[in-house]
Amino acid sequence: MIRHILIAHDLRSTADLALRRAAQLARQHHARLTMLHVLDPRLSQAEQDKAQQRLDESLTRYAPAGSELRLCQGKPADAVLDQVQQLGADLLVLGAQHQRHELFSGTSLDRIARRCSVPLLLVAQDEDQPYRSAVSALDFSLCSCTALGRAARLLPEEASIHALHVFEPVKNFGPASEQLVTQRALIDQLVQDETLNLPSNGPQLSHDIQPGTLPRTLQECLTQRQPQLLVLGSHGRSALSQALLGSLAQHFLHKAPCDIFVVR
Known part of the structure; x- marks a missing residue:
């Protein structure tokens, strides 16, 4: 609260x-x-x-x-x-x-x-109406899940949050298509578990997993969805380096395409 x-x-x-x-x-x-x-x-x-x-x-x-x-x-x-x-x-x-x-x-x-x-x-945006849409970068870290939960409590219940997980195939770890199936099942379960901790009257939550490289794929999502808010988790060990999005998070803070919500 x-x-x-x-x-x-x-x-x-x-x-x-x-x-x-x-x-x-x-x-x-x-x-x-x-x-x-x-x-x-x-x-x-x-x-x-x-x-x-x-x-x-x-x-x-x-x-x-x-x-x-x-x-x-x-x-x-x-x-x-x-x-x-x-x-x-x-x-x-x-x-x-x-x-x-x-x-x-x-x-x-x-x-x-x-x-x-x-x-x-x-x-970054010149707007004073309640947030209506957000994109939350999601991985399996505690900080990204915490950020998602904080965002759900920050936004009004009529808003929507889209959680995006970017899947980068691991070399020599089997076919990329099989890795994607496994990763999708894990993310589906993660979101299901995290939903139990979110307010029952909170924003509408959707999620997706997209193969690709994190910087480019996240930017493509932002370009397509045009959210008012980007939600990032941060371990806070350094100037956001090696946090959820590493140097990309630092880049967004300095060249914000929308409002940025950073949670440790």
């Missing part, structure tokens, strides 16, 4: 998109919303006051009544992660393309994604 959403705002237009989505989710889940801005210590007091005024305007315009603005200083990634812990937030929301802002470099984004103890939502 989502009770407290933290949105990190860096004064860019993409951050307002993220704020609108965070506000929508706060209303949907009846959750508390806090907006955080990490002040640049090089700014003068007048510039800091101007930044706070802009943030107050965004909060008033988009966020539910009672939402809070927090200002702090420090290294952006560390400050955001510290606030996640201090506030007991259940979800961290960022705007896509933070890496273009000097306070949210690509390295900072990777550090946040790697160390964040709660699900991370990276918002």
Whole structure:
């Protein structure tokens, strides 16, 4: 259950998109919303006051009544992660393309994604209506199953989630067609088992297994289905390397084709 959403705002237009989505989710889940801005210590007091005024305007315009603005200083990634812990937030929301802002470099984004103890939502789309469709990358790892379950609780019950497993045949392990039959049976059973842990009134779940290479096949699925949300699991051992999708997950975080929901 989502009770407290933290949105990190860096004064860019993409951050307002993220704020609108965070506000929508706060209303949907009846959750508390806090907006955080990490002040640049090089700014003068007048510039800091101007930044706070802009943030107050965004909060008033988009966020539910009672939402809070927090200002702090420090290294952006560390400050955001510290606030996640201090506030007991259940979800961290960022705007896509933070890496273009000097306070949210690509390295900072990777550090946040790697160390964040709660699900991370990276918002890329200009939309504030409830999510209607998602694609969840699914393998046999615990983190991918956890991500699927969190997504089912994030989306409204009228939405749909399509779980995709990409099958890459193993050389010298029998005919690819036979491997595919076995893999399909295993995925069918996995989805059946995971469905027991999903909300009974949750989004509609479908699944498929497609042979191919993971990056290309997943991208083809996204192109075909045009989901609003891509759901990824992450082990968090490094900057998403060797997680569910390895370097592809990191690529999506930096060049998000839709909103990205990353769960450890």
